[in-house]
Amino acid sequence: MTGPNRAPDRDPERLVRDYADLVLRVCYTYLRSTADAEDVCQDTLVKLICREEPFRDPGHERAWVIRVAANACRNLLRDRGAHPAVGLDDVPEPAVAQAPGEDALRRRAERVLGAVMALPLPQREAVYLHYYEGYPTREVARIVSATDDAVRQRLSRARARLRDDLEGDYDDFPA
Amino acid sequence: MISPLDSYTQSMDELHFSDETKARMTERLRTAAAARAVEKGGQTGAPAAVPTMSARRPKRRMHRWARVAAGLALALALGGGGTVAVAAGVLPNPADVLSDVFGGAPAQTELLNEVGRPIGASCSSNGVTVTAEAVVGDQSNFTVVYDVQFDDPSVLEGIEPGGDGTLPLVADATRHVDGVSGGGGASRFYDADPGDGTIQYAETMGFTTWNGAGIIGRTMRFSMCEIRAYDAEAGYTTLVTGNWSLKFEMNYVDTTVDLPAGQKTTWQGADVTVDAVKASSVGVTVDYTIDRQIGNLGPTGKMTDESRTEVNAVTGLPVTVTFADGTTFDATNANTTAMEQDDGTSAVTKTVTYDRIVAARDIASVTVGDVEIPVSAA
Numbered sequence: 212m213t214g215p216n217r218a219p220d221r222d223p224e225r226l227v228r229d230y231a232d233l234v235l236r237v238c239y240t241y242l243r244s245t246a247d248a249e250d251v252c253q254d255t256l257v258k259l260i261c262r263e264e265p266f267r268d269p270g271h272e273r274a275w276v277i278r279v280a281a282n283a284c285r286n287l288l289r290d291r292g293a294h295p296a297v298g299l300d301d302v303p304e305p306a307v308a309q310a311p312g313e314d315a316l317r318r319r320a321e322r323v324l325g326a327v328m329a330l331p332l333p334q335r336e337a338v339y340l341h342y343y344e345g346y347p348t349r350e351v352a353r354i355v356s357a358t359d360d361a362v363r364q365r366l367s368r369a370r371a372r373l374r375d376d377l378e379g380d381y382d383d384f385p386a
Numbered sequence: 387m388i389s390p391l392d393s394y395t396q397s398m399d400e401l402h403f404s405d406e407t408k409a410r411m412t413e414r415l416r417t418a419a420a421a422r423a424v425e426k427g428g429q430t431g432a433p434a435a436v437p438t439m440s441a442r443r444p445k446r447r448m449h450r451w452a453r454v455a456a457g458l459a460l461a462l463a464l465g466g467g468g469t470v471a472v473a474a475g476v477l478p479n480p481a482d483v484l485s486d487v488f489g490g491a492p493a494q495t496e497l498l499n500e501v502g503r504p505i506g507a508s509c510s511s512n513g514v515t516v517t518a519e520a521v522v523g524d525q526s527n528f529t530v531v532y533d534v535q536f537d538d539p540s541v542l543e544g545i546e547p548g549g550d551g552t553l554p555l556v557a558d559a560t561r562h563v564d565g566v567s568g569g570g571g572a573s574r575f576y577d578a579d580p581g582d583g584t585i586q587y588a589e590t591m592g593f594t595t596w597n598g599a600g601i602i603g604r605t606m607r608f609s610m611c612e613i614r615a616y617d618a619e620a621g622y623t624t625l626v627t628g629n630w631s632l633k634f635e636m637n638y639v640d641t642t643v644d645l646p647a648g649q650k651t652t653w654q655g656a657d658v659t660v661d662a663v664k665a666s667s668v669g670v671t672v673d674y675t676i677d678r679q680i681g682n683l684g685p686t687g688k689m690t691d692e693s694r695t696e697v698n699a700v701t702g703l704p705v706t707v708t709f710a711d712g713t714t715f716d717a718t719n720a721n722t723t724a725m726e727q728d729d730g731t732s733a734v735t736k737t738v739t740y741d742r743i744v745a746a747r748d749i750a751s752v753t754v755g756d757v758e759i760p761v762s763a764a
Contacts, residue, residue: 223415231411232402239401244564246605246635249403253411257418287603323393342391343398377390 221260230256233273234280240339241284243328251283277344278354281336288332326376327369334369337362504634511628513537516610518634519586524642524666525600527571527739529590530561532632534575534613539583541625545615551576554617555625557587559610563636565595566604575613590739592721601636608632641746642666643761647673651755653703660754661733665707665761667746669739670717672705672754676734679726700724700732703755707740710748715740 231252238248258279259272266272327338333355340351341362352362403411502521509516513536520531536542547553553575571591578586587610595601610630614622645663652658653676661673680700701724705717720738727733751760 221419223412223419226415227408227412231408235403236398236401239398242603244604245401246564246603249407249411252403253414256411256415260415260419320393320397323390324397326390327394338394339398343395373390 223256223260226256226259230259230273230276233276236339236343237277237280238284240328240335241281241332242287247284247287251280251287254283255280274346274350274354277340281354323373323377326373329376330369330372333357334365334372337365338369341366502636502638504632507632507634509630509632511630512626514613514626514628514630516587516630516632518606518608518632521606521634521636521638522668523601523636523638524640524668525664526594526671526737527590527592527666527669528563528601528636528638529588529668529739530606530608532587532608533584534587535584536626537583542583542585545625547577553577553585554615555585556614556616556622557610558612558614559587559589559608561589561591561606561608563593563601563606564604565599565601566593567595592737592739600640602638602640604636606632606634606636640666641668643746643749645752645759645761647759649754649757649759651757653755654699656699658703658755660757660759663752663754663759665746665749665752667744667749669737670705670707670715670720670752671735671737672717672720672752673733673735674703674754675727675731676700676703677731679730679732680724697724701734701736703734703736704753705736706753708750708753709744710750715742 234252234255235245235248238251239245255276259276262275266275327335330338336355337351340346340354341348346354348362348366349359351357352359355362357365504518504521507518515533515535515537517533517535518530519533520529522529545553545555555575557573557575559573571589573587573589575585575587578584593601608631610628612627613625615625616622642664643666645665647660647662649660650657651660656676656678658677659675661675662671663673664671678700680697701722702718705720707715707717709715717736717738720736722734722736725733749761751758753759
């Protein structure tokens with residue numbers, strides 16, 4: 212039977228399967244580390260289990276998980292006073308230039324990831340939610356409690372910084 | 387060519403928990419769900435306990451802490467022990483990230499005053515248990531003290547400390563802190579409580595990070611595979627081998643205080659401007675500009691008396707830290723770098739850890755040349 216009175220599906224195996232890796236990526240995006248990911252994931256999913264209200268749909272549940280995990284990460288950052296603004300100049304450069312090959316591709320991937328992770332947090336979270344999770348900007352705005360315009364501006368600035376930092380490696384970066 | 391955003395998403399795709407970790411989380415969630423069901427069903431008057439990671443961590447032996455903390459002052463007496471180097475880190479990249487995941491979550495580190503205490507970071511192998519006991523540090527230095535407990539203390543018989551308390555032991559160990567791009571330091575063994583079958587191993591490191599963000603909250607991975615004993619006649623002999631790997635948070639209170647700067651003084655006739663002075667519970671850093679440069683030291687690279695004099699005329703500015711109890715620490719011979727500037731001056735940086743751990747409030751002043759800078763003025 213289906214209907215509004217159906218108990219929410221809070222099967223632990225399903226929650227871990229659907230959301231553990233998601234929370235891991237949220238943690239990495241916010242904290243630049245996964246050291247606390249298991250704790251954050253555990254706490255987030257316990258809150259989900261304890262939540263009485265059903266979600267409208269799976270997308271609603273997924274956005275809720277992202278928001279709760281992101282808030283947990285923000286609390287960690289606040290508690291540690293570890294919210295550094297990182298300049299792109301600090302992103303490690305590749306050690307040597309090599310001919311294209313597996314190693315070169317891997318270094319290039321590391322350079323891209325490093326450049327994204329060196330963005331200020333508001334831009335980093337916007338890039339993650341928009342480009343990785345695929346949320347439209349208005350949904351990103353809802354998740355991060357910002358306006359649609361603000362999110363668009365963050366994405367624009369992020370692209371500009373990445374374009375500058377990755378100049379020479381990529382000529383097809385979106386404007 | 388793959389686009390940068392595709393590259394980013396591919397890198398993020400590589401991030402995932404191991405199956406073992408997911409199984410562990412699922413099991414804990416089942417327990418939480420059961421407790422929740424009991425609570426909702428009103429089958430017990432007691433509130434349901436929702437387990438978290440910390441619930442399964444072992445309790446600490448509080449009485450051991452006081453003794454190890456007391457030993458920290460001894461641990462930081464440098465000069466003995468072997469030199470070790472921090473492995474170069476290139477973060478962030480998926481490989482480093484995944485190592486966190488596959489190895490399980492790092493032990494958390496709680497704080498006692500300014501010192502971090504890793505909780506449950508312990509590993510046993512071949513009759514020896516290595517436990518991370520204490521972490522202290524500042525913006526650019528850290529010290530970690532490990533307990534090394536022997537099931538058979540007779541292994542330690544005949545190993546006597548030197549005059550400075552250092553045991554004639556060296557460790558074959560590596561360590562890596564997320565975010566650290568380079569650094570180095572010294573290590574030593576000592577015995578805080580002779581007769582208890584446990585000795586202490588301390589590593590003091592200066593470090594730089596890839597983004598200058600510091601390492602508080604980052605993960606330390608420490609591995610040791612051998613402890614060797616040194617004897618003047620027999621040389622190095624293996625005391626014990628094993629496989630000890632620990633992972634814990636570098637959680638401590640950075641007590642760095644920026645002292646007033648801009649004072650003028652002279653050193654061997656050259657004008658000096660104090661650019662920055664930073665003091666913390668573990669060390670001091672002084673930046674100054676001196677109106678002199680080190681000349682050509684000759685082609686051989688061998689330091690002559692003349693070249694030593696020339697270097698000293700730039701880097702030898704005396705620096706002394708005075709503590710509240712009246713004792714002092716001479717930081718003149720700190721790790722020093724001198725960069726020649728276009729205007730004929732040199733920008734000099736001296737940084738060093740003390741030979742003791744002090745509370746930040748117990749640093750009275752830092753004297754640079756003849757300029758005394760009270761910490762209370764910060």
